[in-house]
Amino acid sequence: MEPHYQLLASVLMGVFVFLFFLARDYFKSLGWMLGPFDPNLGYPSAAKLISAANKTMLVIGALLLIWAFIGPAPYRRNWELEAMGLALGALACYVLLILLASSRSRSTRQ
DSSP, rough: OOHHHHHHHHHHHHHHHHHHHHHHHHHTTEEEEEOOTTTTTTTTSSHHHHHHHHHHHHHHHHHHEEEHHOOOOOOOHHHHHHHHHHHHHHHHHHOOOOOOOOHHHHHHHO
16 A cells, blocks of 8 residues: 555544543444534543543553554555554544643633
C-alpha cells in the first residue's frame, strides 16, 4: 500500500478506535443518529467526559507502546506508519474533545 494512504487510513482508524473505547455505550443505541446529539457522548457532565477521555488515552497509549516494543509480524511493511497513524488520530481526537468539553464546561460555570 502507498505509505501516504496507509498513514491516512491509520489516522482515521485511530479516531475510530478512540471514539469506540470512549463512547461505545453511547454509540450502541441509534439515538445519536436519529435523535439530538449529546456533546458529552452519554456522560453526565463535561468533567466526567474529560476524565474518561484521559483514561482512554492512557489505555491506547499503553497498547501502542506495547505494540511498538513487541513489533509486528515480519511480513508487515511500514508497520511504524500504522502505529504513528493510530497514535496521531487518537491524539488529535483527544485534543479536540478536551478543548470542546473544557470550553463548554467553562461557559456553563460563568
